[in-house]
Amino acid sequence: MKKTVIVIILSMFVFSCSNKKNRKNEITLFAASSVTNVAQEISRSFEKETGIKVKLNVASSGILARQIESGADFDYYISANKKWMDYIDSLQLVEKTTIKNLAANRLVAIVPLGNDKKLNSEEVENNFLNQFSGRLSIGDPKHVPAGKYAMQVIKFYGWEEDLADRYLPAKNVRDALLMVEMGEAEMGIVYETDAMKSEKVNIVYRFPNTACEAISYVGAAKKERSESLNSFLLYLQSEEVKRIWRINGFNLDEYE
Template identity: 55%
Template sequence: MSRIVLRNSYQLFCFIVLSFLLFSCSAKQKKEKVLTVYTAASVSKVMQQIATDFEKDTGIVLRINVASSGTLARQIEAGANFDYFISASREWMAYVDSLSLVDRGSISTMANNRIVAVVPVSNTDLMIGDSDLSHFSSLFKGRLAIGDPSYVPVGKYAQQIIQKYKWEADLKNRYLPAKDARDALFMVEMGEVEMGMVYYSDALQSKKLRIVYKFPIQASAPIRYYGATGKKQNKTLTLFVNYMQSEKVHQIWVKNGFNHN
């Protein structure tokens, strides 16, 4: 009788161990089929399109986390789990690199952008020429939507342009700071402000506003997007990095108004 009990107990033990191993293996395989990508808000549409194609082509799901570059960097600093980080700011990429939170050898320039002035589509009259820049602040009433320069890259670039053309005094107390690039765009679309300074790529996709001026590329620091992997490497992540260099991905960037490297 005791032998039967022992044999049954041994079989139950083996079954539990085998089930655990199979579950662990299955969980690991499932985990390897998902990558978490932290994405600057201004490239969220690009990454959603890439994610759709990537899953169709490889069966691997991209879980996209969208926010301003500064917010994403702080999340990563706080220990958030990610596989790939796309920053609209060299400074924020350098910040997470300084904390050894990304693979330094994987950091690369992904695309370029520019800043434009936009108004609600209901404003059908205003167009800005180079000669109008000397009295820019008088071309609209009320406040100007820009990203918050303290941590939103599009706001920093807008601030650099404002400083270059010496508009600080005229625009003082007229800024409506946004939490990220898309929020700055949304403020103009909703008519909360008469003008905004946003990314060309974002403005190109909106049917609710008009581009009234494209600022020279030289008017601010180069507007570049940077990508880097996390410290944990695997074959799935390598596949994604290689996919990001494909012609299909290049065309998605270009279609959305970016100058892709």
């Protein structure tokens, strides 16, 4: 009996040590949906370089922020909207000194593949609403940064009243893109980087940066930083990570 107890205690000790070892060789990355490809590529590259595993959680910035607020275990958070990062920071859930602008994006108007028309500035300003029938696919402005930026564009051009009952809100920007790919909507407003990756839509217009707030991706680490997380923060500054952002269409010029 005594020998059995000793074996159980030793097993629990080994299990505990194993868990600590696993936690040291693993981080959890929370990333906005619009940086899915970037997050996946950075994760693979980091794992290959360091042997540290990256668990990836992808959703809209708002959903991720709410998960963090509710106590979800994370190590690094990439938001597509500074306001959500500011919110998490106000709750003291990230290390303020690690908050950093990572990359920039812009909004574009898209149509299903097969429609090769390109719009000029005059057509957008004066006749955009007649360029499509049915509803306009955007991210849900209540939760999705891309949707909030899209609403800023709509207000910039004065389309609010005419589009009031024509929105097709999606739970994230990737779904907003999908609605246009599937032909469920004749027009959508999404991030340029997502549109560039799709083989089922055409970009018909690139909205000027002045039409909405600067679209910046902001990252930050949690307060309790492990050696693995410190390694990840250092890796984010590497030339390889900058290359990954750029080949996926993001702009880094103003942050270097």
